[in-house]
Amino acid sequence: EDQVTQSPEALRLQEGESSSLNCSYTVSGLRGLFWYRQDPGKGPEFLFTLYSAGEEKEKERLKATLTKKESFLHITAPKPEDSATYLCAVQAQGAGSYQLTFGKGTKLSVIP
Amino acid sequence: DGGITQSPKYLFRKEGQNVTLSCEQNLNHDAMYWYRQDPGQGLRLIYYSQIVNDFQKGDIAEGYSVSREKKESFPLTVTSAQKNPTAFYLCASSKTDPIMYSNQPQHFGDGTRLSIL
Numbered sequence: 328e329d330q331v332t333q334s335p336e337a338l339r340l341q342e343g344e345s346s347s348l349n350c351s352y353t354v355s356g357l358r359g360l361f362w363y364r365q366d367p368g369k370g371p372e373f374l375f376t377l378y379s380a381g382e383e384k385e386k387e388r389l390k391a392t393l394t395k396k397e398s399f400l401h402i403t404a405p406k407p408e409d410s411a412t413y414l415c416a417v418q419a420q421g422a423g424s425y426q427l428t429f430g431k432g433t434k435l436s437v438i439p
Numbered sequence: 440d441g442g443i444t445q446s447p448k449y450l451f452r453k454e455g456q457n458v459t460l461s462c463e464q465n466l467n468h469d470a471m472y473w474y475r476q477d478p479g480q481g482l483r484l485i486y487y488s489q490i491v492n493d494f495q496k497g498d499i500a501e502g503y504s505v506s507r508e509k510k511e512s513f514p515l516t517v518t519s520a521q522k523n524p525t526a527f528y529l530c531a532s533s534k535t536d537p538i539m540y541s542n543q544p545q546h547f548g549d550g551t552r553l554s555i556l
Contacts, residue, residue: 331481361544361545363547368549368550368552369549369550370443370445370529370531370547370548370549370550371482371529371547372547373544373545373546373547376544414481414482416482425470425487425489425533425535426484426487426497427482427484427545428481429481429482429483430481431479431480431481432481
């Protein structure tokens with residue numbers, strides 16, 4: 328069974344204080360790992376897809392990295408508008424495997 | 440602008456009542472999905488459809504039903520058999536690649552919050 332564990336559950340940062348969110352996964356062959364941002368009362372917004380170990384993607388203050396067992400979302404000099412819940416999901420290899428398995432998310436709060 | 444529209448934003452269900460949540464997309468995506476989100480839990484897949492007139496059960500399909508008569512539309516009915524329907528329901532869509540079982544990202548609507556009266 329595919330599993331995704333995100334840590335920490337919640338993270339409180341001062342504005343400008345860089346940190347990382349973790350996504351550990353077990354899957355029978357990784358086809359892709361996805362990061363999403365979700366604001367309260369809204370649907371998840373797609374951020375990144377990572378396909379293979381060693382890959383990195385960047386967008387503004389966010390950088391996602393991938394190893395064979397986990398992914399990190401690095402947040403550099405965060406601003407209050409980066410406050411949200413960040414979700415990680417994996418897609419496994421296999422016939423018809425369009426399905427995603429999601430973690431429970433990390434709720435990030437950035438304090439001015 | 441292309442996107443996914445879910446309606447209504449809020450919905451209330453009485454005991455013994457079936458209710459239908461609407462999901463429409465104009466992204467020309469083949470695949471559509473329904474998820475349920477509860478506090479402190481990850482998104483859980485209810486149903487998905489890769490092509491018109493075909494759909495498959497996800498992990499928590501009991502008490503729910505769907506139809507896919509048009510590419511753009513994938514309505515979800517929460518039946519009276521679903522004893523704990525209070526949740527945030529999210530619809531998503533994605534491109535597909537039947538050969539590679541594509542890892543294209545899923546794009547989400549802004550959800551419907553269902554509560555019990």
